[in-house]
Amino acid sequence: MTRRSGLWTALLLATALAAGAGQEDLQGLFDGTGTKIDLKALLAQTKNSVPKIDHVIGFEDRYWVEVTASGKNERTRLADTGMSIDGVNGGVVSGTADSEILGIIQKAGFTVVRATRLSSFSPDDFPPADGTYHNYEEVQSALQTAQGAAPEYATLFSMGKSVEGRDLTGIRFYKDDGKEKPGILFVGTHHAREHLSTEVPLLLSQWLAENRDREDVRELLETRDIYIVPLVNPDGMEFDIATGRYRWHRKNMTRNSNGSVGVDLNRNYAWGWGGRGSSANPGSDTYHGPSAFSEPETQAVRDFIESHPNIKIMLSYHTFSELVLYPWGGSDEPIADGRALGAFKVMAEKMGGMTGYRPMQSSELYVATGDTCDWAWGAKGIFCFTFELTPRSQWQGGFYPGAGAIQGTFAKNIDPALYLIDLADDPYRAGSGRVASAPKPTTTQTGDNPI
Ligand code: 0X9
Ligand code: ZN
Numbered sequence: 001m002t003r004r005s006g007l008w009t010a011l012l013l014a015t016a017l018a019a020g021a022g023q024e025d026l027q028g029l030f031d032g033t034g035t036k037i038d039l040k041a042l043l044a045q046t047k048n049s050v051p052k053i054d055h056v057i058g059f060e061d062r063y064w065v066e067v068t069a070s071g072k073n074e075r076t077r078l079a080d081t082g083m084s085i086d087g088v089n090g091g092v093v094s095g096t097a098d099s100e101i102l103g104i105i106q107k108a109g110f111t112v113v114r115a116t117r118l119s120s121f122s123p124d125d126f127p128p129a130d131g132t133y134h135n136y137e138e139v140q141s142a143l144q145t146a147q148g149a150a151p152e153y154a155t156l157f158s159m160g161k162s163v164e165g166r167d168l169t170g171i172r173f174y175k176d177d178g179k180e181k182p183g184i185l186f187v188g189t190h191h192a193r194e195h196l197s198t199e200v201p202l203l204l205s206q207w208l209a210e211n212r213d214r215e216d217v218r219e220l221l222e223t224r225d226i227y228i229v230p231l232v233n234p235d236g237m238e239f240d241i242a243t244g245r246y247r248w249h250r251k252n253m254t255r256n257s258n259g260s261v262g263v264d265l266n267r268n269y270a271w272g273w274g275g276r277g278s279s280a281n282p283g284s285d286t287y288h289g290p291s292a293f294s295e296p297e298t299q300a301v302r303d304f305i306e307s308h309p310n311i312k313i314m315l316s317y318h319t320f321s322e323l324v325l326y327p328w329g330g331s332d333e334p335i336a337d338g339r340a341l342g343a344f345k346v347m348a349e350k351m352g353g354m355t356g357y358r359p360m361q362s363s364e365l366y367v368a369t370g371d372t373c374d375w376a377w378g379a380k381g382i383f384c385f386t387f388e389l390t391p392r393s394q395w396q397g398g399f400y401p402g403a404g405a406i407q408g409t410f411a412k413n414i415d416p417a418l419y420l421i422d423l424a425d426d427p428y429r430a431g432s433g434r435v436a437s438a439p440k441p442t443t444t445q446t447g448d449n450p451i
Contacts, residue, residue: 063115075366079277082284132403150209160300170229182425183225183311190265192236192249193399197317201230256282263289269375272330277368314384321388322357327377329362330369351416383427
């Protein structure tokens, strides 16, 4: 995407609001032309009308928000308001919120430095401008292409169905010699607008198929059970691109009881569900849903993991911020098992070195409960990582960094994927130094077949 800064109409908060300010004090937002935004009226509107789908998930009442918050405790307090936190830059935290959440943020005493209507961002197509990204149908055929390229290893499977009935299609690399093999699961796109997080696992499947004759790759393909599901939230993803103009949609497409749309799938897992950093407000971008595992997409991940107990490592791709995160995310505590923590840290640091991404415990970013990796580790003992892919910030493209970001981001992420595949037999090896050095890709371009 080419960001045209001229189109950015920032709503600037004129004055910092004192902590505990009453609703009548919620004012002071101006748009780029100097017009005052009547937040009270916006809030009243939200209250008095039964929210319609278009209103709640449309552009007009949603903002890219930048708020002053330093340290993980303040960031966590901010996450508690129902704002999604998508970027941290020094003492300024950014993410999305509607006017209701904006009011809550201000009421909680935070200073909103900037709130930009999402509708004012440059519209982009997906296709044609970002046509290299894969929509749902293209993901299906790309997976078929990858499978067809390596039929001796690859099979397709469906992990389950989305709310709207789309398949959560995956590809498995496994040499069927009747032997049980250590398993690893890669998943992408819990969050609809994080399109690069579909591309990386999808391209990984194609790369493995194309490079299956390399000795190091062959060794992994013959001794591991590799599952890749690039698109866990196909409905939300399709919704995000449906108009040819990105909608900044994060959640799935569940119709909530109050008429709003979507549950945050990365707050819907049954580990600390409903606690800090998740919202009970269905309109919030971090709505945790009516109960843990209320959503068919998270149920599918759960059921798949439960029926594949050989899976020892998991990687959930998200964007953006360039981070390698490990549990806990819902608590400030480090995980209790010192040996496991040691292995987690070594793995995170090693993969940080490979990618240039920053390794850290998830809650160092902010505490948020109900995420995939807390459940995978807490309930199943799976060494689970969350990658926040490229770019580093909203100002470098945020969720929509353009087609030009795909190959470079993928290239950085081959080595960590191979490293984890290798470790799937015994993740604790990470701490002992007995790890095959990750193979170096000969090429980062995938083949001629555009997948
Ligand atoms: O908030 C999330 O779900 C993830 N960030 S994103 O911008 N992709 O939405 C981060 C999850 C990390 N986990 C916790 N902090 N619990
Ligand atoms: Zn995400």
